[in-house]
Amino acid sequence: xxxxxxxxxxxxxxxxxxxxxxxxxxxxxxxxxxxxxxxxxxxxxxxxxxxxxxxxxxxxxxxxxxxxxxxxxxxxxxxxxxxxxxxxxxxxxxxxxxxxxxxxxxxxxxxxxxxxxxxxxxxxxxxxxxxxxxxx
Amino acid sequence: xxxxxxxxxxxxxxxxxxxxxxxxxxxxxxxxxxxxxxxxxxxxxxxxxxxxxxxxxxxxxxxxxxxxxxxxxxxxxxxxxxxxxxxxxxxxxxxxxxxxxxxxxxxxxxxxxxxxxxxxxxxxxxxxxxxxxxxxxxxxxxxxxxxxxxxxxxxxxxxxxxxxxxxxxxxxxxxxxxxxxxxxxxxxxxxxxxxxx
Numbered sequence: 001x002x003x004x005x006x007x008x009x010x011x012x013x014x015x016x017x018x019x020x021x022x023x024x025x026x027x028x029x030x031x032x033x034x035x036x037x038x039x040x041x042x043x044x045x046x047x048x049x050x051x052x053x054x055x056x057x058x059x060x061x062x063x064x065x066x067x068x069x070x071x072x073x074x075x076x077x078x079x080x081x082x083x084x085x086x087x088x089x090x091x092x093x094x095x096x097x098x099x100x101x102x103x104x105x106x107x108x109x110x111x112x113x114x115x116x117x118x119x120x121x122x123x124x125x126x127x128x129x130x131x132x133x134x135x136x
Numbered sequence: 137x138x139x140x141x142x143x144x145x146x147x148x149x150x151x152x153x154x155x156x157x158x159x160x161x162x163x164x165x166x167x168x169x170x171x172x173x174x175x176x177x178x179x180x181x182x183x184x185x186x187x188x189x190x191x192x193x194x195x196x197x198x199x200x201x202x203x204x205x206x207x208x209x210x211x212x213x214x215x216x217x218x219x220x221x222x223x224x225x226x227x228x229x230x231x232x233x234x235x236x237x238x239x240x241x242x243x244x245x246x247x248x249x250x251x252x253x254x255x256x257x258x259x260x261x262x263x264x265x266x267x268x269x270x271x272x273x274x275x276x277x278x279x280x281x282x283x284x285x286x287x288x289x290x291x292x293x294x295x296x297x298x299x300x301x302x303x304x305x306x307x308x309x310x311x312x313x314x315x316x317x318x319x320x321x322x323x324x325x326x327x328x329x330x331x332x333x
Contacts, residue, residue, distance in 0.1 A: 031267060051201055
């Protein structure tokens, strides 16, 4: 006989044919019938009269946050103000070029400033010279 | 203000449950009136008519009475009671019982007198023994669907499994019954009621 608790096995449902259902219903009709339980229900009601209900208990506990020291707002501003002032000064001096002499030439020199840019990068301007050479 | 029993008879399960949560014994008595019989029948079937069926069914109701608010949906009251009671049966059947083997009635041997006609008492004993031999979950599915008339969907809700799983359990239960009662199958599905044997 198969194990009824082994749910992983033979999980494909077999709906059974209507005739099969009729047959099984006829067979099960021969089974014993449970006795009427009116007296049992009356005993239960009598038992309930003596049973006290449980007091509902709070399932959610009150959350008491851990005390923490108050945030120091003054110190926060004291750190932010010099940083902001330093940033503003840096932007100003950089734009003026006042401190360029302190910076390497690669950053501040002509190459970086792109001042030595040739007029013609593609070599088209020297085409005539090349052409003369070819003719000669 | 207390209401009389007839007022509770008009109420839905959800209303009764709410009144019971407020401590109304009369409301809970109406719940017992409505649902004790089917719960008791299910437990009786699952335990094979054991004497403790009444106690197990009662415990499900007492559990509800002690804390009615544990059930959120009053509409699902009967299913909840059936689930609690049948889980108690299955839990109880897992515990080893002293003398459990002796408790199981010896199934009648129909082959002892192969030519003897099958009478109603013999048929009843045979079918009871075949049902008792089923695994707990198959017996539960069989009791819910075939004896209590629940749909497969409702049975799945009580058993907390999928509908496919219920159908699978029923199919296996049908196969097992047919195998164990194969010798008497024809008599059981036709002969007895018509011939009056």
